[in-house]
Amino acid sequence: MDFSRFPPRNLHLPIINAPMAGAAGGALASAVSRAGGLGLVGVGHGASPEYIERELSIVADNGNGAWGAGLMSWSLDRDSTALSKVLEYQPPVVAFAAGDPTNHARTANEAGSAVVVQVGTSTEVMAAAADRHIAAIVVRGSEAGGHGLNEVSTFTLLQFALRNSSKPVIAAGGIGSPQGVAAALGAGASAVWIGTRLIPTAESLASSDHKRRILRASAEDTVYTSVFDIALGTPWPHEYGGRTLVNEVTAEYAGTAKEAALRTASEQGSPEANELSSRVKAARASGDGSASPLYAGQAAGLVANDSPAPDSDFPPAADVLAELGGFRECLANAARLWAV
Ligand SMILES: Cc1cc2nc3c(=O)[nH]c(=O)nc-3n(C[C@H](O)[C@H](O)[C@H](O)COP(=O)(O)O)c2cc1C
Known part of the structure; x- marks a missing residue:
């Protein structure tokens, strides 16, 4: 993997938690980071300076050095204070989604962060590929949870990006099992970006009802x-x-x-x-x-389909990452069957 400045040091698993406003705060991001992945804090529209300080301090102090924050371009066009606040913490990675990332990517990259950008169409793939401030492209398919475009599926956009860009490509949307991680990596993705599968975890900020409904969906x-x-x-x-x-x-x-x-x-x-x-x-x-x-995205259907008692605990994110680590066996099986 030629990431140049991405991924940051200490990334041992090709798994990135999606920066989900309302779910991915410092606790989830640091749990993912400590487990060897890249932990991202979601900074949604209207996030207060206190939220940014509190959540980024948690992951900056308790992670494994592989961490960052994700913000929305359209929201920063209206008021870029949140980005300035985030950059005070010198995050190794800053992610942008939804809208034109050009100006914000330059600002974050010039401040020293590696920039990744979520894209949802082939036109957006080409724009990100041509932008020298963007280190890696996150292809986000329409099966993904949360906000985004509803145009192209993850696997189709992944193949397009791999064929049309020399930058690292990260697959997002609909991935919630070792098989899904293996499919993306086997195709050539450098890492996967996982949202829905990590919502029903102990560290996620989502409500208990949200978590339970994902388990049942x-x-x-x-x-x-x-x-x-x-x-x-x-x-x-x-x-x-x-x-x-x-x-x-x-x-x-x-x-x-x-x-x-x-x-x-x-x-x-x-x-x-x-x-x-x-x-x-x-x-x-x-x-x-x-x-x-x-x-939540279609990967909700990949989370164990049981109905925990209202007061039962949700598993730690580290357990989910350990399960997803089964991708190695999937890739080994494929290599054994089909490698020439
Ligand atoms: C509850 C929720 C909140 C989200 N919030 C954000 C956000 O604040 N910023 C962002 O870039 N993406 C956000 N997303 C989208 C994710 O970054 C990502 O594209 C998506 O979760 C990947 O698909 P998956 O849910 O199938 O794993 C959110 C997704 C969910 C499910």
């Missing part, structure tokens, strides 16, 4: 929608929706004429839009997943 139980952004008034650019588990709100709105009409209804302050907004905000505040966003 199958691969068909997700939907791509903007209904929660509209209801919560989060100013995501309109081309970005989010992949979430189905619940009462998605059943009523996602992909329907009601969802199409909701943005205008919300701008006009219609009673129905206001009522939905109050309902989603209240559910989110109380950790009730029946009406709040439960961002």
Whole structure:
């Protein structure tokens, strides 16, 4: 692997936790880093300076030196304070997603961080390949959890990037098993980027209801929608929706004429839009997943399909990484069967 300045020193496993706002704070990132992977803290839109200080201090002090933070380009276009704050901690890696990363990648790279960028189309792959401030390309397929484009699957975009860029390529979206890790690495990815599979872990900041619902979900139980952004008034650019588990709100709105009409209804302050907004905000505040966003991808169907008791513990992230480490056996089997 010719990463030049990426990966940082101390990366022993080709596994990176996705910088998930609301799930990947310092505890999850440092657990992944200590287990030999690269731990990233999610810095979402509106993250406070106190959140950034607290969570980055945890991973900078308790990880294994392989750590970083992930931010949203569209949000930094509006206010770049979060990036300045993150760079005060001199993270070895800074990740950007959603929007034009050009200016932010230059800023982070000139401050000394290795920059990785999530892309969702072949056009974005080519732009990242040509940008000298970007060290590695994260191809994020439409099966991934959380916000992103809903255009191309992970495996197709991975092959395109490997054929059209000499930079390290990291595969994201739908990977949640040793077989998936092996598939990406066998194709030529330098590492995998895992979100959903790491949400139901002890260190994740997600609500217990969110974690339990992922354990119960199958691969068909997700939907791509903007209904929660509209209801919560989060100013995501309109081309970005989010992949979430189905619940009462998605059943009523996602992909329907009601969802199409909701943005205008919300701008006009219609009673129905206001009522939905109050309902989603209240559910989110109380950790009730029946009406709040439960961002997760199709890999939810790869997490053990059991229903833990409400007060049972979730496994440490290190256990998940140990399980994913089974990729070595998958690759060895393939080599034994097919290598010439
Ligand atoms: C709950 C959740 C929150 C996320 N938040 C962010 C974020 O703040 N920044 C970001 O770059 N990506 C975010 N993502 C997307 C991930 O970086 C990544 O693309 C995705 O999780 C990979 O697919 P997978 O979930 O199938 O593993 C989020 C994903 C989830 C599931």
